[in-house]
Amino acid sequence: MFSKACEYGIKATIFIAVKSLHDQRVSLKEIAEEIDSPVAFTAKILQLLAKSGIVDSHKGPTGGFQMDRTGIDNVKVYDIVCAIDGDKIFNGCGLGLKHCDAEHPCPVHDKFIAIRDNLTTMLQKTSMFELATGLDIGLTQLKR
Amino acid sequence: MFSKACEYGIKATIFIAVKSLHDQRVSLKEIAEEIDSPVAFTAKILQLLAKSGIVDSHKGPTGGFQMDRTGIDNVKVYDIVCAIDGDKIFNGCGLGLKHCDAEHPCPVHDKFIAIRDNLTTMLQKTSMFELATGLDIGLTQLKR
DNA sequence: ATATAAAAAGACCTTTTTATCCTTAAATAA
DNA sequence: TTATTTAAGGATAAAAAGGTCTTTTTATAT
Numbered sequence: 001m002f003s004k005a006c007e008y009g010i011k012a013t014i015f016i017a018v019k020s021l022h023d024q025r026v027s028l029k030e031i032a033e034e035i036d037s038p039v040a041f042t043a044k045i046l047q048l049l050a051k052s053g054i055v056d057s058h059k060g061p062t063g064g065f066q067m068d069r070t071g072i073d074n075v076k077v078y079d080i081v082c083a084i085d086g087d088k089i090f091n092g093c094g095l096g097l098k099h100c101d102a103e104h105p106c107p108v109h110d111k112f113i114a115i116r117d118n119l120t121t122m123l124q125k126t127s128m129f130e131l132a133t134g135l136d137i138g139l140t141q142l143k144r
Numbered sequence: 145m146f147s148k149a150c151e152y153g154i155k156a157t158i159f160i161a162v163k164s165l166h167d168q169r170v171s172l173k174e175i176a177e178e179i180d181s182p183v184a185f186t187a188k189i190l191q192l193l194a195k196s197g198i199v200d201s202h203k204g205p206t207g208g209f210q211m212d213r214t215g216i217d218n219v220k221v222y223d224i225v226c227a228i229d230g231d232k233i234f235n236g237c238g239l240g241l242k243h244c245d246a247e248h249p250c251p252v253h254d255k256f257i258a259i260r261d262n263l264t265t266m267l268q269k270t271s272m273f274e275l276a277t278g279l280d281i282g283l284t285q286l287k288r
Numbered sequence: 289a290t291a292t293a294a295a296a297a298g299a300c301c302t303t304t305t306t307a308t309c310c311t312t313a314a315a316t317a318a
Numbered sequence: 319t320t321a322t323t324t325a326a327g328g329a330t331a332a333a334a335a336g337g338t339c340t341t342t343t344t345a346t347a348t
Contacts, residue, residue: 001145001233004306007240014251027324041307047326060315061323077252089145096151099288107158107275107284108221111266119259131251140251144243148336171294185337191296204345205293289348296343305334313326318319 006084009045011035011142013080016055016065017072017132025064035142045084052083072132078123090120150228153189155179155286157224160199160209161216161276169208179286189228196227216276222267234264 002010015034019026028046032039046065050057054075056066067075081089093100094112102109134140146154159178163170172190176183190209194201198219199209211219225233237244238256246253278284 001236001238002240004240007238010252011239029324038307040309043325044307044327050325057325058315059313059323059325060317062316063314063324065325092145094145094151095155095286096146096148097285097288100285104288105284106286107278108154108270109284111270115259115263115266118262122255122259126252126255134251140249140253141241141244142239142250144241144248173294182337184339187295188297188337194295201295202345203293203295203343204347206346207294207344209295291346291348293346294344297341299338299340301336301338303334303336306332308331309329311326311328314324316321316323318321 001089002081003085005041005045006081008035008037008042009049009080009084010077011037012042012046012065013049013055013067013075013128014131014135015142017067017075017128018136020067020069020072021129021132021136025058025062025066027064031065036144048083049080052079054079054083067128072129073127075128076124077126077131078120081123090116145233146225147229149185149189150225152179152181152186153193153224153228154221155181156186156190156209157193157198157211157219157272158275158279159286161211161219161272162280164211164213164216165273165276165280169202169206169210171208175209180288192227193224196223198223198227211272216273217271219272220268221270221272221275222264225267234260 012031012035015031016026028039028043031046032042046055046057049055054071056068058064058066093106094108095106097106100106100109135142156175156179159175160170172183172187175190176186190199190201193199198215199211201209237250238252239250241250244250244253279286
């Protein structure tokens with residue numbers, strides 16, 4: 001569904017949100033440990049998320065990554081997916097056609113619209129706050 | 145959503161179904177032309193589809209690919225996706241966790257179940273016959 | 289039988305994705 | 319100010335996906 005980079009990005013952001021709700025900054029190292037991801041690769045992804053304004057980054061001792069409360073409420077899974085994988089999964093044709101629309105549909109066009117719309121809506125509605133609280137109270141996990 | 149190989153595989157099978165409904169065998173070359181795909185790469189995918197029993201292949205002059213009427217009715221998009229991409233998209237965790245289930249869910253587990261179930265059901269219900277007739281009467285297209 | 293036409297098979301190449309390593313820049317604490 | 323800590327950035331490597339080329343096998347028509 002998503003690229004590995006995007007999976008790491010979503011997991012990292014959820015963890016940053018959890019820590020931020022406790023007013024804590026987290027370092028790259030802590031994040032990579034928590035989500036069980038390669039450190040250097042995770043660094044690249046966090047760079048991208050920081051550039052996209054999804055997370056804040058700070059250098060130096062006591063530095064790390066953080067989100068403010070507004071971000072935790074407003075950032076949706078959708079935003080992370082768009083930042084890392086682009087919008088191909090939301091807009092692209094199920095069979096990879098470049099010019100597939102209602103006028104010139106591919107054989108699975110209509111069938112995919114419903115699925116795709118469900119996915120888009122779900123990801124647009126799901127905030128970091130929602131996912132972070134589930135993780136914080138031990139309802140969900142990011143490892144294994 | 146699907147790999148390029150899988151997209152080609154679905155398109156190729158639909159085209160083979162259309163031609164088979166007219167009692168015609170089609171060659172690799174015709175298929176690749178029709179679905180606008182690289183010939184040699186398409187050959188690999190058709191080999192796999194033939195081994196999986198999704199299409200029949202015949203060597204020699206007048207050879208090519210074909211489906212019988214039973215296959216056209218019974219083969220679902222789901223079967224092609226499983227043969228080429230495996231069942232990861234139907235069973236795998238949305239965040240790539242290896243041990244993600246109702247007992248140990250990832251943060252998006254429940255949200256993905258609905259989407260995934262819709263997708264699975266849709267692909268399990270959609271037969272080659274349905275897609276082939278849409279293409280045959282010019283309602284849908286495989287190119288561009 | 290033989291030439292021919294087609295798919296099967298295997299070796300190879302290219303691009304993209306995933307991942308690592310090393311250096312640089314910035315911030316903090318002493 | 320300086321040592322230290324942390325993210326940013328760039329170069330490189332490994333793995334996977336996508337794609338090509340050549341040879342072999344099989345079937346057909348002549």
